[in-house]
Amino acid sequence: MNPDSKQEAGRRGILSPINIALLVFILDQATKLAVLRTIKEAIPVIPGFFNIVMVWNKGAAWGMLAEYPIILTLLAAVALALLVFYFKKLSEGNFRAEVALSLLAGGIAGNLFDRLFRGSVVDFLSFQLPFSVPILMPDGRYPAFNVADSAITVSVFLLVILSFRAEKRDEKGA
Secondary structure, three states: OOOOHHHHHHHHHOOHHHHHEEEEEEHHHHHHHHHHHOOOEEEEEEOOOOEEEEEEEOOHHHHHOOOHHHHHHHHHHHHHHHHHHOOHHHHOOHHHHHHHHHHHHHHHHHHHHHHHHHEEEEEEEEEOOOOOOOOOOOOOOOOEOOHHHHHHHHHHHHHHHHHHHHHHHHHHHO
């Protein structure tokens, strides 16, 4: 085994897809448990900008579809199952894609766990920015979120970047 292969194998061992997804899931559930046990009212971390809060969210992002929690639960379960089943095909052996998809899997699993065992997703990170987008935030407030939501968002961002890079490679090769 050449040194590059050894380094790649070591990197994938510690940062294997299952380890990344499990880390996200454990971090998500540990932070939610801490919030559930300790937060009674909002805690200003950076007054006027960032608070730790306790919010039960039956919906998806921005509380959308809150009146359909069963559908959201089923969609999350199906999405996670398809992601696991097609993981190798989706990642195509690309380490960065594996990391992004692992973050996505861990995030989906964290929020799915909440839906199944708590009835709602626990959100607790709340930012107030000096501007709002009226279409997304009619009341001017930004929604609270959690570690799973953050992992999902980072994952989507990485996958978009990777898709643009893949397009550029395809254009150069074509």
